[in-house]
Amino acid sequence: MVKSIRARLQIWYAIVLVVVIGGFAGVLYYQVRKDRLQRIDARLEAAVRYLEATVRSLPPHELNAGPPPPGDGPAPLERPPFRRPPPPPERRPPQDGRPDRFGGRPRGQSFEGLPGRPDFEGPPEREEDFHGPPDGPPGRRPQVTIELPGSLLDQPREEPEDWPYFVVWRANRSVLASSPGREVGPRPDALAFSSSAPTGFRFQPGGRREAFLTGPHGSLILVGKPIDRELSELRAFAWQTFGSGALVLGIGLLGGWVISRSITRPIAEISKTASAISASNLSGRIHTPGIDQELLGLAEVLNEMFTRLEAAFLRQSRFTSDASHELRTPLAIIHSNVELALSKPRSADEYRQTLTACLRASSRMAALVDGLLTLARADAGRLDLLFKPINLKSVVEEAIDQYRPSAEKGGVALTVAQCDSTTVHGDAVFLARILGNLISNAIRYTAPGGQVQISLRTGSGFALLAVQDTGCGIPLEDQPQVFERFFRADKARSRTLGGNGLGLAICKTLVDAHDGTISFTSVPDRGTRFEIRFPIEARIDSVGEKIQLALGSQIEPRRSEPPTFLENRL
Amino acid sequence: MRVLVVEDEPELLQVIARALREQGYAVDEATDGEEGLFRAKSWEYDAVVLDLMLPKINGWQVLAALRREKKTPVLILTARDAVTDRVRGLDSGADDYLVKPFELSELFARLRALIRRAAGKATAVIELGEVAIDTRTRSVTNQTQPVPLTAREYALVELLALHRDEVVTRTQIYDHLFDENDDSLSNLVEVHISNIRRKLGKDFIETRRGLGYVVHG
Numbered sequence: 001m002v003k004s005i006r007a008r009l010q011i012w013y014a015i016v017l018v019v020v021i022g023g024f025a026g027v028l029y030y031q032v033r034k035d036r037l038q039r040i041d042a043r044l045e046a047a048v049r050y051l052e053a054t055v056r057s058l059p060p061h062e063l064n065a066g067p068p069p070p071g072d073g074p075a076p077l078e079r080p081p082f083r084r085p086p087p088p089p090e091r092r093p094p095q096d097g098r099p100d101r102f103g104g105r106p107r108g109q110s111f112e113g114l115p116g117r118p119d120f121e122g123p124p125e126r127e128e129d130f131h132g133p134p135d136g137p138p139g140r141r142p143q144v145t146i147e148l149p150g151s152l153l154d155q156p157r158e159e160p161e162d163w164p165y166f167v168v169w170r171a172n173r174s175v176l177a178s179s180p181g182r183e184v185g186p187r188p189d190a191l192a193f194s195s196s197a198p199t200g201f202r203f204q205p206g207g208r209r210e211a212f213l214t215g216p217h218g219s220l221i222l223v224g225k226p227i228d229r230e231l232s233e234l235r236a237f238a239w240q241t242f243g244s245g246a247l248v249l250g251i252g253l254l255g256g257w258v259i260s261r262s263i264t265r266p267i268a269e270i271s272k273t274a275s276a277i278s279a280s281n282l283s284g285r286i287h288t289p290g291i292d293q294e295l296l297g298l299a300e301v302l303n304e305m306f307t308r309l310e311a312a313f314l315r316q317s318r319f320t321s322d323a324s325h326e327l328r329t330p331l332a333i334i335h336s337n338v339e340l341a342l343s344k345p346r347s348a349d350e351y352r353q354t355l356t357a358c359l360r361a362s363s364r365m366a367a368l369v370d371g372l373l374t375l376a377r378a379d380a381g382r383l384d385l386l387f388k389p390i391n392l393k394s395v396v397e398e399a400i401d402q403y404r405p406s407a408e409k410g411g412v413a414l415t416v417a418q419c420d421s422t423t424v425h426g427d428a429v430f431l432a433r434i435l436g437n438l439i440s441n442a443i444r445y446t447a448p449g450g451q452v453q454i455s456l457r458t459g460s461g462f463a464l465l466a467v468q469d470t471g472c473g474i475p476l477e478d479q480p481q482v483f484e485r486f487f488r489a490d491k492a493r494s495r496t497l498g499g500n501g502l503g504l505a506i507c508k509t510l511v512d513a514h515d516g517t518i519s520f521t522s523v524p525d526r527g528t529r530f531e532i533r534f535p536i537e538a539r540i541d542s543v544g545e546k547i548q549l550a551l552g553s554q555i556e557p558r559r560s561e562p563p564t565f566l567e568n569r570l
Numbered sequence: 571m572r573v574l575v576v577e578d579e580p581e582l583l584q585v586i587a588r589a590l591r592e593q594g595y596a597v598d599e600a601t602d603g604e605e606g607l608f609r610a611k612s613w614e615y616d617a618v619v620l621d622l623m624l625p626k627i628n629g630w631q632v633l634a635a636l637r638r639e640k641k642t643p644v645l646i647l648t649a650r651d652a653v654t655d656r657v658r659g660l661d662s663g664a665d666d667y668l669v670k671p672f673e674l675s676e677l678f679a680r681l682r683a684l685i686r687r688a689a690g691k692a693t694a695v696i697e698l699g700e701v702a703i704d705t706r707t708r709s710v711t712n713q714t715q716p717v718p719l720t721a722r723e724y725a726l727v728e729l730l731a732l733h734r735d736e737v738v739t740r741t742q743i744y745d746h747l748f749d750e751n752d753d754s755l756s757n758l759v760e761v762h763i764s765n766i767r768r769k770l771g772k773d774f775i776e777t778r779r780g781l782g783y784v785v786h787g
Contacts, residue, residue, distance in 0.1 A: 357581055
């Protein structure tokens with residue numbers, strides 16, 4: 001199979017065209033030829049019928065093969081018929097002034113005695129012409145002179161060979177009559193029909209058409225006419241028809257080629273544009289105006305994809321740029337500190353100071369690299385979470401123990417409002433990291449004297465973990481971006497407070513990995529509340545329900561949440 | 571020489587400032603764009619070291635705002651190393667561009683070159699008669715003999731040499747040699763001047779009474 005759409009289109013198109021045009025030309029030629037032949041045959045048949053009527057009107061002894069009538073002598077020898085060429089019609093004056101039904105020609109070329117015959121339906125008057133005394137071989141009858149009216153057949157042409165001709169054979173195969181000036185062959189056997197047979201037609205060599213009819217008393221009447229002129233006209237017609245058909249085919253194929261190119265060109269352009277789009281240049285778009293409707297959808301889909309790709313690449317490059325900035329900064333701190341320390345001999349205290357700075361910078365880098373790796377693994381779908389039932393209460397308690405020192409250092413009260421024993425399905429390390437990130441963020445952004453409160457409660461089908469602070473809050477314009485990587489609401493503050501801008505992005509990624517949701521509400525200068533919902537497995541849920549059922553209504557459904565900080569303050 | 575370092579990373583700002591002070595520069599610090607721009611506009615710094623990713627006003631904006639008023643040489647010190655960033659920085663009016671992490675020695679050399687070019691001097695060695703001042707090694711020779719000078723004395727000699735044949739006022743000397751943390755005693759400049767005269771000869775620095783000091787090349 002050809003792999004080119006265009007070539008396939010063209011091949012099919014060509015096949016269809018050839019069939020349609022060839023079929024049309026063939027049918028046309030066949031119909032025209034049939035029509036011409038029918039007209040010729042109709043004339044021949046009319047002549048045959050005329051002759052039949054004429055022959056029928058002859059005395060029977062002329063026709064029968066029996067004994068000749070008295071005085072007829074021995075059977076006449078076959079002798080050349082009396083030649084009397086019909087006078088040229090133009091010289092023949094009209095017999096009467098009546099217009100002719102057959103092309104205005106004077107009718108009754110040979111029936112001088114019957115002028116003004118209206119038609120040839122009836123048998124004509126008998127006209128006999130005995131050709132003198134018999135001089136042919138004995139046993140043969142003399143021929144009878146019969147003339148065909150010229151109007152029955154086409155006008156005689158210049159050459160005698162082109163004239164219409166006729167032969168009437170008797171049943172005994174002798175010639176009864178024939179057109180003048182024509183050699184008559186023996187009566188053909190194959191044409192022996194019964195008297196009821198209809199008129200037969202045949203082609204004869206030399207471009208002649210003959211009609212024949214079995215006449216009265218076993219006679220055979222044959223009228224022939226050269227139709228080479230008609231045949232050559234038909235041939236010319238065939239050439240014209242098939243020639244113009246070929247021309248139409250050629251034009252059609254050319255047009256098809258052009259159209260198929262115009263169909264495939266947009267595809268080529270689309271693929272050209274698509275291939276020109278690379279990571280370094282994502283701004284290219286397929287030019288949609290002028291594209292056909294069928295391809296417009298494809299082009300639009302591709303353009304949308306390019307837009308999404310461009311956005312993704314832009315995000316990626318910004319992320320890379322941010323990551324490189326975040327990595328280079330601690331590197332610069334380490335490098336500069338070491339270079340400065342080595343530039344001249346220092347005191348032990350100065351070295352200690354340098355090393356402390358280097359340690360801080362390298363811890364920061366380590367945290368950053370760790371965060372980047374976590375995100376990269378999550379992006380690649382390879383976080384390798386170790387899922388098992390975890391009691392969130394113990395996670396909260398551990399986190400409190402871990403962060404209490406830094407909270408005290410920052411003058412922030414770290415408290416637990418409510419802590420239900422809630423089991424979720426999750427990874428202990430990552431759950432601790434989520435909570436740790438939120439708590440350290442809350443402590444970082446809360447001024448001394450403030451409060452960070454953690455609560456854990458069980459809802460219907462989910463566990464709700466909330467971390468709420470009385471810190472500086474997130475400016476409204478920055479709220480949509482807090483979960484973006486390397487986003488920091490207040491850069492000045494966060495620089496001095498530490499943090500690398502990945503904490504909340506990592507939280508969101510890890511919560512997503514646990515099929516949970518993370519959300520926040522924040523009022524600038526009042527505080528921020530982060531809420532995480534983890535799904536509780538139906539199994540655990542149903543166990544809870546069973547316990548509740550077993551205990552009857554002893555366990556009252558709690559109010560969803562005690563009044564929160566924000567609610568108290570607002 | 572007095573430089574301003576605008577850097578939002580406290581640890582980095584601290585180490586750069588310390589290193590520059592050891593090199594004899596008077597160093598002022600700013601941790602965000604707003605503060606940096608305010609300081610850069612209000613003092614005649616010999617050079618500004620400017621980070622680009624700054625809170626409040628970013629480095630490009632600081633540069634653009636500063637350029638509307640002053641021609642202070644600016645060295646951009648940033649982690650952004652893309653060519654487009656460098657081009658943008660230099661086109662915004664920065665005089666030089668250094669990408670983090672960097673070598674302190676390169677930072678020093680670039681700063682020296684910036685200050686020299688701003689003073690219209692192309693070479694690193696300034697010759698004033700018999701006295702040659704090598705700004706690369708921060709050393710002074712008199713008749714090819716090394717002359718030991720303290721960092722402050724050297725800075726004063728360099729300042730006067732960069733503005734040779736011009737009168738440098740006492741205020742200018744204070745502005746360029748002392749940062750805001752120095753307790754500048756009123757007669758500190760006179761003390762340094764007399765020390766330099768003792769080491770390089772009485773006639774090296776000429777006093778223009780009521781105006782300031784001048785050296786002749």
